[in-house]
Amino acid sequence: MNVFDILGPxxxxxxxxxxxxxxxxxxxxxxxxxxxAVRADILLHGSFAKTYRGHGTDKALIAGIMGxxxxxxxxxxxxxxxxxxxxxxxISTGEIEGAHPNTARITLTDAEGRQVSLQGSSIGGGNIxxxxxxxxxxxxxxxxxxxxxxxxxxxxxxxxxxxxxxxTGANICSFRLSREAKGGDAVMNIELDSLTNRSLKExxxxxxxxxxxxxxxxx
Amino acid sequence: MExxxxxxxxxxLIEASVREGRPISQLVLAQQAAQMEMSExxxxxxxxxxxxxxxxxxxxxxxxxxxxxxxxxxxxxxxMRQVSESGKSLTGSLLSGALYRALAVSELNAAMGRIVAxxxxxxxxxxxxxxxxxxxxxxxxxxxxxxxxxxxxxxxMVIANTASLAGAEGGCQAxxxxxxxxxxxxxxxxxxxxxxxxxxAVAIALKNILGLVCDPVAGLVEIPCIKRNASGVxxxxxxxxxxxxxxxxxxxxDEVIWAMKKVGDAMSSSxxxxxxGGLAATPTGKKLHDQVxxxxxxxxxxHSCRGCTxxx
Numbered sequence: 218m219n220v221f222d223i224l225g226p227x228x229x230x231x232x233x234x235x236x237x238x239x240x241x242x243x244x245x246x247x248x249x250x251x252x253x254a255v256r257a258d259i260l261l262h263g264s265f266a267k268t269y270r271g272h273g274t275d276k277a278l279i280a281g282i283m284g285x286x287x288x289x290x291x292x293x294x295x296x297x298x299x300x301x302x303x304x305x306x307x308i309s310t311g312e313i314e315g316a317h318p319n320t321a322r323i324t325l326t327d328a329e330g331r332q333v334s335l336q337g338s339s340i341g342g343g344n345i346x347x348x349x350x351x352x353x354x355x356x357x358x359x360x361x362x363x364x365x366x367x368x369x370x371x372x373x374x375x376x377x378x379x380x381x382x383x384x385t386g387a388n389i390c391s392f393r394l395s396r397e398a399k400g401g402d403a404v405m406n407i408e409l410d411s412l413t414n415r416s417l418k419e420x421x422x423x424x425x426x427x428x429x430x431x432x433x434x435x436x
Numbered sequence: 437m438e439x440x441x442x443x444x445x446x447x448x449l450i451e452a453s454v455r456e457g458r459p460i461s462q463l464v465l466a467q468q469a470a471q472m473e474m475s476e477x478x479x480x481x482x483x484x485x486x487x488x489x490x491x492x493x494x495x496x497x498x499x500x501x502x503x504x505x506x507x508x509x510x511x512x513x514x515x516m517r518q519v520s521e522s523g524k525s526l527t528g529s530l531l532s533g534a535l536y537r538a539l540a541v542s543e544l545n546a547a548m549g550r551i552v553a554x555x556x557x558x559x560x561x562x563x564x565x566x567x568x569x570x571x572x573x574x575x576x577x578x579x580x581x582x583x584x585x586x587x588x589x590x591x592x593m594v595i596a597n598t599a600s601l602a603g604a605e606g607g608c609q610a611x612x613x614x615x616x617x618x619x620x621x622x623x624x625x626x627x628x629x630x631x632x633x634x635x636x637a638v639a640i641a642l643k644n645i646l647g648l649v650c651d652p653v654a655g656l657v658e659i660p661c662i663k664r665n666a667s668g669v670x671x672x673x674x675x676x677x678x679x680x681x682x683x684x685x686x687x688x689x690d691e692v693i694w695a696m697k698k699v700g701d702a703m704s705s706s707x708x709x710x711x712x713g714g715l716a717a718t719p720t721g722k723k724l725h726d727q728v729x730x731x732x733x734x735x736x737x738x739h740s741c742r743g744c745t746x747x748x
Contacts (some may be wrong), residue, residue: 220468221482223555223592223618224585226491230507230545241610262583264655266525268489271506273548293505293548341538365570 227288234271234319235265236246238339240292243281245347245359246323248433249333254325257282258304263318273372275308278321287343289420292321298392317346354395361390361434362412366405366421370396374426378405381421385414401427439467443593445690446635453631458632459610460621461583464590470659480582486552487582490541490564493551497540501569504546506728516666530573533668538565542665554662555592555601558657559615561665563588566619566672570626580626587625588618590637594690599697602691603650604709606700612661613645613696617689619672620679629680637684637691641675646692649707651714659681660715 228237248255261277262271269275273293280295283302291298299306313320319340324334336349348356350365358365364382368374375394382389389408396403412432421430441448442461453460469476496502498517503510516536519525525532542561545551554563563585571581592601594613600606620641624634645668653659679685685692706713713723 218593218596219472220464220479220586220589220593223589224483224563224594225552227486227552228557230551230560231548233557236548265482267729268655271508272652273505276505276548288550290550292688294481319542415603 228343229277229288229292231292232272232429233343234278234339234341234344235268235274237287237343238319238341238345239265239274239277239321240281240285240287240289241343241359242287242321242335242337242339242390243278243323244282244284245345245357245433246325246333246335247282247284249335249350249365249431250309250325250327250331251332251427251431253302253331254282254304255328256326257299257307258324259308260308260313260322261310262313262320262322263306265319265321269308269310274321278323279304279306282323282325316348318365319363322349327386348392350404351402352401353397353404355404356391356392356393357406357433358408361408361410362363363420364405364407364409364417364433365431365433366407367430368403368405369405369428370400371426372396374403374424375386375405377424378407378427379416381424382409385417385420387411387413387417413420439470441465441467443590444486444597446591446594446638446693447688449590450635450664454739459587459625460590460634461586461625461690462667463581464586468586476668481586484578484582486566486586487578489550489552490554491568493541493544493564494537494568496549497542497544498536499675501544502547504543504656504658505686506546506654506656506658508516508654508656508728509662510543510726511538512662513543524678530569531670531673532574534565534569534673535666538562538570538665538669540661541565541587542662546656546662555596555605555618556602556616558610558652558661558664561662562612562615562668562672563619563622565665565669566623567626567671570623574626576626578674584626585659588622591618591621592665592679592721595696598690599693600700602709606696607703607708608648608650608661609696610647610700611650612664613642613648615665616645616668616671616675617641619669620675623676625673625682627676629676633682635680635689636683636685637675639687639689640678640683641672642683642689642692642696644671644675646696647703649703649714650690650709651707651716651718651720652709652711655709655711655716656728659721659724663718663738
């Protein structure tokens with residue numbers, strides 16, 4: 218612990234879990250989409266569903282989807298800014314079974330019709346945990362550089378990816394694999410201590426059985 | 437230099453400050469530089485940024501038409517500032533100045549403005565109000581005011597390490613109480629008090645707010661949080677004034693912090709940020725909840741969520 222854990226962070230009020238955490242979930246979804254969104258479908262669960270109007274959680278999520286940082290003073294105007302930018306936002310509330318009380322499920326669509334969907338929770342103090350990407354289980358905290366590798370479940374794919382990571386000198390601090398079915402779509406989520414080589418993305422995408430590789434910087 | 441303190445208790449820090457003949461803030465800055473492997477200048481500059489964000493809250497926070505996202509609060513800082521600056525306030529420009537600044541930062545937080553959690557968003561008005569008022573009313577240098585934030589942070593670290601800064605764990609005493617104790621320490625050092633006086637100011641500030649529950653109406657950081665920020669900074673000035681007069685706390689600061697933890701543990705969960713008890717459970721509190729969320733939205737707040745127990 219240091220003095221800036223006590224005095225800080227600089228943030229947009231009123232609540233680190235309902236605003237700062239929500240903005241970070243939005244930002245991660247945008248990073249996964251990799252292009253500006255033209256449509257955002259947001260499902261809110263639990264405390265997010267019940268109190269989002271009073272806490273401005275909806276505004277913070279939209280701000281994050283538009284790429285704003287957690288201390289951006291434009292957060293409270295995010296719905297209007299989204300409208301101006303041609304981002305269509307649909308917010309609904311509902312139950313997500315077994316989810317943390319502060320959870321949102323977001324589906325983003327870009328201008329070319331590509332989609333990404335994600336489920337994330339705001340777990341306190343502005344910290345977040347992304348638990349699903351495109352319906353597959355992940356565990357992303359956004360605290361470390363993270364590789365999200367969508368691929369076909371095939372022997373040798375994990376070894377090939379980790380070998381490329383090792384060649385760049387990066388150290389893996391967590392690794393998680395999830396798949397829809399044997400031989401079907403699968404996702405690796407790999408957290409690194411630090412990102413040593415920015416060409417890692419291209420190198421992984423060039424491997425067999427890889428659909429896409431996204432590098433998430435800490436958000 | 438060797439550091440003989442580690443933020444598990446306040447007394448070794450006070451003793452080191454007396455022994456070295458240097459203010460607590462200087463020792464904390466030096467220790468933090470060693471801990472974070474950064475220069476003192478770099479850490480000071482980072483704290484300076486925080487202080488300037490705090491200072492930038494006052495104007496937008498005291499706008500006449502400021503309203504919170506829920507629509508429940510806003511505009512009290514404006515009223516208090518009018519009276520304070522007219523020279524007609526009951527308690528004079530120092531205290532009334534601190535009150536309007538605490539309201540301003542806190543109302544800005546509720547209106548989705550940019551603030552520094554100090555130590556939390558719910559208690560973010562107390563420390564800025566204390567130090568900015570000392571700067572403006574007592575003509576102190578910005579540098580001294582920024583240094584005082586290190587003294588305040590040290591108090592916050594001890595409380596975080598040995599008790600809690602989260603309303604969900606310790607009630608409002610853990611949020612506004614901790615902020616008041618931090619502010620009392622900062623004011624006492626800024627006013628030229630000895631390190632021992634800083635310790636007594638911390639003890640007195642925390643003693644006077646011991647047992648305060650966290651009972652936010654509709655689960656929002658507004659009612660009663662905003663006015664408790666005003667009360668918190670007033671308590672900090674009371675504690676500092678008493679300590680500067682040489683009045684001692686019979687119970688030492690570290691034991692008061694221990695007591696605060698025990699009181700928080702004994703507090704019913706309905707009084708720890710769940711919006712189920714206290715003011716939140718009054719007829720008007722419930723009516724305001726329905727006004728914001730509709731009757732469908734029950735129950736308010738974060739009852740089932742333990743997400744905020746991490747200390748912020």
